[in-house]
Amino acid sequence: MTNALATLTALDVAAVPFAIRAEKSSDIAARERLLDACFGEGRHARTCQRLRDGRAPAEGLAFSAVRQGRLVGTVRLWHVDAGGRAALVLGPLAVDPSCREFGVGGALMRAALAEAAARGHGAVILLGDAPYYVRFGFTTNKMGALALPGPFERDRLLGLELREGALDGAAGLIVATGAVAKPARAERARLRRAA
Template sequence: MTAKRNTPVALIRDAAPFAIRAERGSDVVAREALLDACFGCNRHTRTCQRLRDGRAPAEGLSLAAVRQDGRLVGTVRLWHVSAGGRSALMLGPLAVDDDCRGLGVGAALMRRALAVAKARGHGAVILLGDAPYYARFGFTVAKTGELSLPGTFERERLLGVELVAGALDGAWGMITPTGAPLPEAKAPRTRSRTRKAPLAVPHAA
């Protein structure tokens, strides 16, 4: 009689309590409420918003994080820009529901966004955010030092990552929007309220 072998069994980690998927039309109200909560109602007056106003996000690069009950708990979108004559994407805003901090929602959104951007043939991504947080995804100031934004910004927070080597070589000048214009009826209206925004670090603006 052959002795029964003890076959090692790999432990299976619990499934993530959220999923990343493409944003849907039904997500818009929840997304806007989340962005208001993270960045304040004056977020429409921020510098990076000038690159998004009246423009459509890059195709396939509006992502949502949702809980198992369907509640939206994270969002990120990327936009077509010219980075001093170099074609690139601008990432933001990135926001995560306070109740889901520490679950890796932001990191999951970032990794998926960069993977999709690379798969779609984009060469570089730029954002305005905290260098210590975004360094893990490859973002640095190495090739953004000669770039500017249409408004006030902190130089050390303008970061970039190349998805294709050399995509930001020689990038110099103003970052400008190049995405497809939204139909006028769909263009978001700038809000007039200027209530102080809550702290939203380390999320990209």
């Protein structure tokens, strides 16, 4: 019986290509390497990065995809004010190229959106490719009067209302409103030494 159970367990683990879970602090280095690999070193200069700089992701809305003990995907959501409307901005979403055929990106999106809705958030905004994100309900509707703090392509600014009317009347600049990020352990130690 033990051999049969061991075989069944091994088959189940192999059949499930990845797992989605809440991001852990131990994911940070692997997440940063994945983001660099997917978006390049210039990723810190992107317009949406201005909404994340110095901020912490929204509580409970940072997810990792793990396959065989290795981080293979990541997504985070951040608090913003979207022209007078409280919202979240999604990004970056990244998946290891070797795991894209498993549907990791879609699973991360569904987990993030479901949790955002469960936590009572009204809307999610992102800057991305409409053909990919439309399947999750994202659209350019209600985005026309909003702007990002830097250059962006208007047709890539997409929104999804998790609660009907959440983006009604949204107009103006999208700005960060989330909690200030706590410095990483090494940065905190450096600041203590400097004080």
